[in-house]
Amino acid sequence: MEKFRFLSVIVCVSLLVITSAAASDNQNATTQEGVKVIVTYDPLGPNNLIVAFVKFVNNNAYKVRVNWKPIIKCAGSDVRDGYGEPFTMSKGESYQVNIWRSLTCGNSRLEDLSVEMDVEKATGN
Numbered sequence: 001m002e003k004f005r006f007l008s009v010i011v012c013v014s015l016l017v018i019t020s021a022a023a024s025d026n027q028n029a030t031t032q033e034g035v036k037v038i039v040t041y042d043p044l045g046p047n048n049l050i051v052a053f054v055k056f057v058n059n060n061a062y063k064v065r066v067n068w069k070p071i072i073k074c075a076g077s078d079v080r081d082g083y084g085e086p087f088t089m090s091k092g093e094s095y096q097v098n099i100w101r102s103l104t105c106g107n108s109r110l111e112d113l114s115v116e117m118d119v120e121k122a123t124g125n
Contacts, residue, residue, distance in 0.1 A: 033119035068117035074105035
């Protein structure tokens with residue numbers, strides 16, 4: 001029983017490491033007007049619920065407004081423009097969005113994800 005438990009733990013840890021490595025291999029990072037966007041996606045398959053993580057980081061000394069949209073490529077289909085809700089970030093803040101497989105590619109595999117964004121200095125507080 002002890003050997004079985006040990007083997008189960010080793011298998012679970014191995015799967016976690018493999019999944020993390022696959023996700024980190026598919027990472028895009030770009031910077032525009034002082035805002036860095038990091039896109040990490042996990043292309044492992046339809047049983048994996050979360051497809052992508054999009055993180056914005058404001059490296060400016062002022063508040064910014066970000067208008068953005070994800071550009072999504074699913075297996076067997078054309079490139080699609082997604083919709084990203086505009087948002088504001090104060091200096092040094094970050095904002096993260098999770099894009100779920102069920103809303104993006106259905107049962108198809110995610111092949112690529114990038115972000116187009118427009119950054120401008122925010123007015124007001």
